[in-house]
Amino acid sequence: MNASKKHVAVLMGGWSPERQVSLDTGNPCAKALEDAGYAVTKVDVDRNISDVLSALKPDVAFNALHGVWGEDGHVQGVLETLEIPYTHSGVLASALAMDKEKSKILFKNKKIPIADSLIVSREEAARAHVLETPYVIKPVNQGSSVGVYIVPKGANCPPQALMSKDWDLGEELMVERYIAGRELTCGVMGDVALGVIDIVSRDGLEFYDYEAKYSLGGSEHILPAQIPDDIYRRVQTYTLDAHKILGCRGVSRADFRYDDTLNGTGELILLEVNTQPGMTETSLVPDMARHAGHDFSEFVSWMVEDATCNR
Numbered sequence: 194m195n196a197s198k199k200h201v202a203v204l205m206g207g208w209s210p211e212r213q214v215s216l217d218t219g220n221p222c223a224k225a226l227e228d229a230g231y232a233v234t235k236v237d238v239d240r241n242i243s244d245v246l247s248a249l250k251p252d253v254a255f256n257a258l259h260g261v262w263g264e265d266g267h268v269q270g271v272l273e274t275l276e277i278p279y280t281h282s283g284v285l286a287s288a289l290a291m292d293k294e295k296s297k298i299l300f301k302n303k304k305i306p307i308a309d310s311l312i313v314s315r316e317e318a319a320r321a322h323v324l325e326t327p328y329v330i331k332p333v334n335q336g337s338s339v340g341v342y343i344v345p346k347g348a349n350c351p352p353q354a355l356m357s358k359d360w361d362l363g364e365e366l367m368v369e370r371y372i373a374g375r376e377l378t379c380g381v382m383g384d385v386a387l388g389v390i391d392i393v394s395r396d397g398l399e400f401y402d403y404e405a406k407y408s409l410g411g412s413e414h415i416l417p418a419q420i421p422d423d424i425y426r427r428v429q430t431y432t433l434d435a436h437k438i439l440g441c442r443g444v445s446r447a448d449f450r451y452d453d454t455l456n457g458t459g460e461l462i463l464l465e466v467n468t469q470p471g472m473t474e475t476s477l478v479p480d481m482a483r484h485a486g487h488d489f490s491e492f493v494s495w496m497v498e499d500a501t502c503n504r
Contacts, residue, residue, distance in 0.1 A: 199231050201497055202251035202277075204268065206237035209260025210340075210362065218472040219257035225490040226255065226497065238263070243271050253500045254279040255493070256469065264469035265291035265334060273502055280496045282468040283504030286440040290468045291334050293367050299438050300463055305431050308450075308462050310369035318366045319355035322348075327371040330355070332362040343371060372450035372462045377418055379432040380446045380470065380478040382492075383499065386429035387481035391418035414480050424451060427461055435466050442504040443496055446470040446478050 203226070205219025206212055219235065227233045234249060236242070238258060246254070254277050258264060264281075266288035272279040282290070289296050297307045313323055318330055326348050332340045340362040342352045355366075376394075380387040393413040418425060432447040439445075448464045470478040472493070482492040 199253060199497070200234065200249075200251045201226055201231045201253045201255050202234050202236050202246065202249055203255045203257055204236050204238050204242070204263070205257040206239075207258045207260065207263045208239075209258075209263060211260035211263075214471060214473070215257055215259040215263065217474075218259065218476070219255075221474065221489070222255060222257050222472050222493050225493045229490045229494045231494075231497065238268070242268065243275065246271075246275055246277060251277060253277070253497050255497060255500075256281050257472065259469055259471070261291075261334060269504070276502055278500040278502055279504070280500045281443045281504075282439070282441040282445065286442065286504070287468050289439050290441065290445070290466045293331070293333050293465055296439060296466060300435060303434065303438050305435060305438075305463050306461060308370045308372055308464070310367050312365055313368055315355055315360065315364050315366055318368060319351050319353065322351060323368050324370065329369045329371050331367050331369065333365050333367050334363060372452055372460065373454045373457055374450055374452035375418075375420070377420070377428055377449040377451050377461075378446055378477055379428050379449075380444065380481045381433055381436040381441070382444055382482065382485070382487075382495070384433070385485075386433045387478070388416050388484045389418040389420070389425050389428045390477055390480065391415040391420065392477070412475075414477060416480055416484050420451065420453070424461060431461075431463055435463060439466060439468075441466065441468055442501075443499050444470060444478060 203219050203223040205215045207215055223233050223235050236245060254272050256279050258268060264287055266284040269284045269287050294312055300307050311323055326344055327346045328344050330342045344351060376392040377389055379389045428449055435447050436445050446467045450462045452458045452460050472479055479489055
């Protein structure tokens with residue numbers, strides 16, 4: 194079907210804590226698809242999405258949702274039921290990637306290096322240190338670094354924000370050994386690993402947090418990463434392996450820590466795989482695609498043409 198005839202529903206918004214990031218992803222993707230000749234309908238997703246899509250009858254759903262329900266297999270199941278081809282990964286891969294503990298089990302079984310971690314209740318994590326400092330606390334099933342805390346060496350107690358009455362990020366948390374060094378990331382497009390980026394957060398930010406991800410000037414993306422060739426190749430290999438282990442389709446992104454600090458361990462550790470990587474003006478995967486020779490319009494068009502059911 195010619196692009197000028199194909200109707201694409203760009204799904205964005207939703208009700209997760211990452212709603213604004215999803216809107217920031219969906220809007221530029223919708224514009225790029227319009228520029229490429231597609232008929233585009235932007236859909237701010239609510240719980241009536243099945244009825245909305247049944248009425249719209251799009252040829253393809255471009256999934257620009259982030260967070261719970263949008264990238265954990267739920268909306269993918271709706272799209273499968275309605276038999277609407279969609280971008281990114283399917284039900285099972287999305288659910289596995291979103292659950293940090295289950296995906297780490299799969300990676301460990303395939304000899305991809307991961308950081309040791311525990312799953313504890315929010316109350317346990319807030320009451321006392323459950324790992325020796327430094328360590329990281331993160332929700333089991335959130336993205337965009339939402340709810341992530343680094344507990345520094347020598348800290349007297351865990352972050353008391355964990356006991357906030359406004360906490361809505363789940364009652365189970367992952368407590369993970371902190372890996373010093375660089376933050377590296379690599380994407381997959383189809384069955385090809387893209388370039389590796391070294392993420393340098395601006396002064397004052399202790400890691401690639403929400404602010405660094407989505408604020409202009411929040412971080413610098415060094416592409417290609419200035420790291421040893423063997424480490425660069427291992428990042429790409431692990432990225433593609435993890436994509437395949439989870440059963441991902443289309444585009445995904447894997448995040449790593451590489452400890453090249455003075456007297457450091459030299460270890461390269463896979464942190465997680467993101468099946469719905471951001472597509473904002475500060476996002477990583479569009480940078481990787483440009484580096485591989487695909488401008489933004491070509492990149493999102495490829496994603497639409499790659500869309501299927503039974504993913």
